[in-house]
Amino acid sequence: MTVDKIDKEKKIIKTIRIDVDKCNGCRACEVICSAFHATPKYSSNNPARSRIRIIRDPLRDIYIPVYAGEYTVAECAGRDKYTIDGKEYDECAFCRASCPSRDEFKEPDSGLPLKCDMCEGEDEPLCVKWCHAEALIYEEREEETIPEDSEEQEDMEIGLESLADKYGLQTIMDALSRMSEKD
Numbered sequence: 001m002t003v004d005k006i007d008k009e010k011k012i013i014k015t016i017r018i019d020v021d022k023c024n025g026c027r028a029c030e031v032i033c034s035a036f037h038a039t040p041k042y043s044s045n046n047p048a049r050s051r052i053r054i055i056r057d058p059l060r061d062i063y064i065p066v067y068a069g070e071y072t073v074a075e076c077a078g079r080d081k082y083t084i085d086g087k088e089y090d091e092c093a094f095c096r097a098s099c100p101s102r103d104e105f106k107e108p109d110s111g112l113p114l115k116c117d118m119c120e121g122e123d124e125p126l127c128v129k130w131c132h133a134e135a136l137i138y139e140e141r142e143e144e145t146i147p148e149d150s151e152e153q154e155d156m157e158i159g160l161e162s163l164a165d166k167y168g169l170q171t172i173m174d175a176l177s178r179m180s181e182k183d
Contacts, residue, residue, distance in 0.1 A: 003081040004173035008144040013119045015139050018065050025063035027054050029127035036119055036126050048108040052127050055093050060085050065136060067127070068105040069096030071113035140150060 018160045033050040035042045047053075055064040062084055076099070098105040098113030105114045120131040124138040164172050 010142050011145045013141050013143050015141070016067055016116075016118075016128060017137040017139050019135050019137065020064050021135075022133045023063040023065055024133045025052070025061075026060060026133065027056055028130045028132070029065060029136060030054060032120075032126045032130045046108065047116070051105070051114050053104060055089070057085075057087055060087060062087065064094065065127075066094055066096060068098060068114045070098075070115060072097045072099045075099045075101035084159045169178055 027047070029052045030050040031045055034047050035045050037049050037051065038044040038046070051068040053066050055066060056062070074092070082089045082091070082094070092102055092182045098115070101103055102151050106112065128136045128138040160172065
């Protein structure tokens, strides 16, 4: 079965588009995010609990919002450097992942990873609502995705096809027959 023959599901993908040129570094997004995620809600303001961070270089007027992504169990292998207006940043500065090699996007009390939940239950993320500079833009787009069970089926078929190409279909069928006799 090829991807073309699989019934694809439609899924709404929620993202925040960031216009770095508009960010003025006010950090209102960090404040509202940390207050929304406080327990109980709005009871405190600790930017370390925020799911969005502003990478700042105020002397050069550079502010880059980065919101938390998926947790990764290992740090990445890439260590690229970025130069913006003469200042060098390492790859981790703009990374959205919570990983073992850095403290960003981790709950300050427990150390558990944080991930942006798009302010679940709200019409749009509060950081977007509170961004008066309009540097954060909430977007929803519909994407066709392959259902997980179809992905597994497709992976299996790709694997079997590559084995058949290498060893021949009859050899694969004979091996499967022998394996089924063992069960």
